[in-house]
Amino acid sequence: GQNIDQPTEMTATEGAIVQINCTYQTSGFNGLFWYQQHAGEAPTFLSYNVLDGLEEKGRFSSFLSRSKGYSYLLLKELQMKDSASYLCAVRSHSGNTPLVFGKGTRLSVIA
Amino acid sequence: KAGVTQTPRYLIKTRGQQVTLSCSPISGHRSVSWYQQTPGQGLQFLFEYFSETQRNKGNFPGRFSGRQFSNSRSEMNVSTLELGDSALYLCASSFGTGNNEQFFGPGTRLTVL
Numbered sequence: 001g002q003n004i005d006q007p008t009e010m011t012a013t014e015g016a017i018v019q020i021n022c023t024y025q026t027s028g029f030n031g032l033f034w035y036q037q038h039a040g041e042a043p044t045f046l047s048y049n050v051l052d053g054l055e056e057k058g059r060f061s062s063f064l065s066r067s068k069g070y071s072y073l074l075l076k077e078l079q080m081k082d083s084a085s086y087l088c089a090v091r092s093h094s095g096n097t098p099l100v101f102g103k104g105t106r107l108s109v110i111a
Numbered sequence: 112k113a114g115v116t117q118t119p120r121y122l123i124k125t126r127g128q129q130v131t132l133s134c135s136p137i138s139g140h141r142s143v144s145w146y147q148q149t150p151g152q153g154l155q156f157l158f159e160y161f162s163e164t165q166r167n168k169g170n171f172p173g174r175f176s177g178r179q180f181s182n183s184r185s186e187m188n189v190s191t192l193e194l195g196d197s198a199l200y201l202c203a204s205s206f207g208t209g210n211n212e213q214f215f216g217p218g219t220r221l222t223v224l
Contacts, residue, residue, distance in 0.1 A: 035215075042115075042201065042215035043154075087154065098144065098167045099213070103153035 002026045004102035006088050011108045012078055020073045020105045022088035033099065034062050034073045035087040043087055046073070075107075083109045113138065115204050115216035123222045129190040132219045136183050136204030142166075143185040144213065145177060148199040157200075160185055161207070189221075197223045 003025045012018040024032070031050040035043035047055055049064035049071060061074040075082055085104040091097055116135045124130050136143050145157040156169040160179035177187040183204075189196055199220050203213040 033212075042217050044215070045212045048212065089154075098156040098159055098169065100156070101146075101154035 002090070002092060002100050004088055004090055004100060006086075006102040006105045008103070009106045009108070011110060012075075014078055014080060014109055014111050016078050017074065017076050018078060018107065020075070020086050020088075020107065022071045022073070022102060024069050024071070024088070024090045024102075026069075026090050026092040026100065028093045029066055029090065030093055030097070031091045032062075032064055032071050033089040033091075034071075035089065037085045037087060037104065039084070046086075078109050080109050080111070083107060115202060115214050117200075117202050117216040117219050119219060120217065121220045121222075123224065124192050125224050126192055126194060128192050129188065130192060130221060131186055131188045132200055132202075132221075134185045134187075134202030134204075134216060136185070136202075137214055140204040140206050140214070141183050142205045142207055143179055143183065144203045144205075145185070145187050146201045146203065147171070148201055148218070149197075154201070157187065192223045194223050197221060 005023045033048050034046040036046050037043040047062040049062050054063045059076045064071045085106045087104045088102040089099040091099050118133045142161045144159040146154045148154045158177050159167040163179045174190045179185045199218045201218045202216045205213045
């Protein structure tokens with residue numbers, strides 16, 4: 001089977017740094033995605049990792065360790081608009097296998 | 112470039128009825144995936160279509176079906192609706208299959224009474 005775990009909720013302060021973890025157990029691995037979803041809106045793509053290491057994109061960074069089945073999304077200089085759900089998704093095999101999503105982490109940024 | 116569009120945005124049905132949802136992908140995108148999103152289960156994969164062919168299917172009963180047309184537009188149908196089918200149904204398009212980034216539409220909020 002396939003399992004993706006994320007914390008259900010997190011709270012952080014404006015201006016701070018927050019790390020959202022994602023662990024996965026899949027029958028294979030061919031890439032991990034992070035999406036942001038504001039309440040009532042569609043998910044939007046944040047990052048993609050397929051090799052071990054850190055991918056940085058502005059205030060957001062994503063890290064992957066394939067040997068540990070682990071990823072994290074790092075958000076720096078938090079802003080109120082970062083309050084949203086963050087979804088981790090894994091593609092288990094190459095080609096046309098569908099993404100498997102975690103249940104998401106709801107982040108609340110407070111003043 | 113216009114994004115993914117879904118119609119209708121909101122829908123209220125009663126148990127036993129059937130419903131058809133529509134998705135128009137980004138121009139040039141040939142892959143369309145459908146997901147069901149509920150608070151308890153998160154995003155769950157329904158099916159994926161590429162060039163009018165179903166490439167993958169999730170673990171949903173046969174009441175859930177879909178199709179894709181030659182212009183890449185896709186529809187999904189749910190027959191004999193149940194209360195548990197109340198959810199946000201999201202459509203995502205991508206240029207191809209594999210690890211292409213998926214672009215999500217705004218979703219159709221279905222409520223079954």
